[in-house]
Amino acid sequence: MRPRLAALFAGLLFAAACGGGSGDGGGLTSGGPADSNDDGLDDVVVMDGSEVQVSALDNTFRVADIQVKPGTKVVWENKGRNDHDVLPVSGDAWGVQPEEFAPGGVYSTTFDEPGVYRYYCSIHGTTDEGMVGAVVVSD
Ligand SMILES: [Cu+2]
Secondary structure, three states: OHHHHHHHHHHHHHHHHHHHHHOOOOOOOOOOOOOOOOOOOOOOEEOOOOEEEEEEOOOOEEOOEEEEOOOEEEEEEEOOOOOOOEEEOOOOOOOEOHHHOOOOOEEEEEEOOOEEEEEEEEEEEOOOOEEEEEEEEOO
16 A cells, blocks of 8 residues: 555656646746756657758648757648648747648748747647647757
């Protein structure tokens, strides 16, 4: 009994820590400990070049989580058969509405400032699950 309770308690602590970590959504890099994944992102793919591509499929972004250098132009192309959109989780400084992002549609924006830019498709996801992605801008 005792070991099970201890494990349960540890699990609760872990869950609480995770929930707190993903809640800030502030965009810019937080000053937290330098653990590589304190932003909660998995499988971030480093992409080289001044212009990189992300595909909007039905119903995922591929590659969902990317890392680029400041000044990189990110180009989203709707390669699915449905309308999608690209909406930032924080603010509205960039993004595209479904009317301009039907199948075959292309949207691009350039990220100059380092930070973590989370986004989602409001048709097939919410701000933190479903059709979501992130652009990590880092030197
Ligand atoms: Cu979508």
